[in-house]
Amino acid sequence: MSEDIRAGEIATALPETFDAGLYFIGRIRTPWTRRDECPKNARGSDATCTIALDPRYAAALDGVATCTHIVVLYFMDQARRDLLVQAPRHGERRGTFALRSPVRPNPIAMSVARLVGVDGTRLTVVGLDCLDGTPLIDIKPYFASVDAVPDAVVGHARKKS
Amino acid sequence: MSEDIRAGEIATALPETFDAGLYFIGRIRTPWTRRDECPKNARGSDATCTIALDPRYAAALDGVATCTHIVVLYFMDQARRDLLVQAPRHGERRGTFALRSPVRPNPIAMSVARLVGVDGTRLTVVGLDCLDGTPLIDIKPYFASVDAVPDAVVGHARKKS
Numbered sequence: 001m002s003e004d005i006r007a008g009e010i011a012t013a014l015p016e017t018f019d020a021g022l023y024f025i026g027r028i029r030t031p032w033t034r035r036d037e038c039p040k041n042a043r044g045s046d047a048t049c050t051i052a053l054d055p056r057y058a059a060a061l062d063g064v065a066t067c068t069h070i071v072v073l074y075f076m077d078q079a080r081r082d083l084l085v086q087a088p089r090h091g092e093r094r095g096t097f098a099l100r101s102p103v104r105p106n107p108i109a110m111s112v113a114r115l116v117g118v119d120g121t122r123l124t125v126v127g128l129d130c131l132d133g134t135p136l137i138d139i140k141p142y143f144a145s146v147d148a149v150p151d152a153v154v155g156h157a158r159k160k161s
Numbered sequence: 162m163s164e165d166i167r168a169g170e171i172a173t174a175l176p177e178t179f180d181a182g183l184y185f186i187g188r189i190r191t192p193w194t195r196r197d198e199c200p201k202n203a204r205g206s207d208a209t210c211t212i213a214l215d216p217r218y219a220a221a222l223d224g225v226a227t228c229t230h231i232v233v234l235y236f237m238d239q240a241r242r243d244l245l246v247q248a249p250r251h252g253e254r255r256g257t258f259a260l261r262s263p264v265r266p267n268p269i270a271m272s273v274a275r276l277v278g279v280d281g282t283r284l285t286v287v288g289l290d291c292l293d294g295t296p297l298i299d300i301k302p303y304f305a306s307v308d309a310v311p312d313a314v315v316g317h318a319r320k321k322s
Contacts, residue, residue: 010220043306084218
């Protein structure tokens with residue numbers, strides 16, 4: 001919540017209470033300890049990261065090692081949640097749901113990571129872009145049959161190039 | 162929480178408190194009102210579904226209509242959260258993190274949906290598989306450059322065929 005709102009940004013009053021609760025089920029270990037060090041997106045770095053799952057959930061990893069790629073959900077706990085329209089430093093004003101910014105009503109990031117290995121409750125992956133210590137929310141198998149849409153287009157991003 | 166545990170399934174004691182909170186930001190309208198009616202996965206039906214966003218967040222949709230596909234996160238609020246190993250009715254025992262089952266410590270589902278249209282705060286999409294009334298958590302633009310991995314493999318699922 002440290003940032004101020006920028007010109008052109010729109011904030012909302014969030015509801016007074018939450019509707020459901022999340023457990024942090026582990027932590028993500030990355031080389032990045034400041035936001036300006038993080039890659040711009042998950043394919044922006046080949047750095048190896050580690051997912052350290054809480055040992056309480058160890059049995060739930062059975063079968064994960066057979067996946068080449070996993071969907072990782074994590075909680076961007078340092079992001080403000082009230083911005084509806086954002087003005088990125090380099091880019092046009094956009095609605096929050098048209099952006100992958102961590103700033104959103106529910107600051108849950110989704111990344112597709114390549115699974116390098118599983119050692120007990122530690123997963124070695126490539127393809128994450130978050131701060132060291134980011135709370136883990138979920139791990140899912142990535143199914144190309146339902147998750148891969150190679151010809152998908154984000155029109156507003158394409159116009160920029 | 163209506164189901165009993167099946168033979169071979171493993172449950173855990175969940176933490177006593179949540180670590181973070183979620184806002185339900187809308188509801189998903191689908192043709193399915195009972196779990197046994199839902200398609201087996203998100204490509205299992207061509208049915209048109211509607212995402213009804215809470216009007217509070219309307220401004221956050223600016224730019225979304227330029228996307229051919231969106232990532233939809235939703236909360237499977239009828240799923241139990243304590244199973245680490247699951248025994249699907251038709252299939253082998255697997256760890257929760259190797260399955261896309263709604264049953265998981267944080268029952269957040271992720272689907273890639275084709276965006277048919279945006280009308281105010283109502284998004285028409287194809288590619289969801291959830292119950293009518295499911296709470297919406299997030300909408301994100303789907304970027305093929307980072308989200309599409311057409312050659313990804315889930316080894317344990319491939320062995321079955």
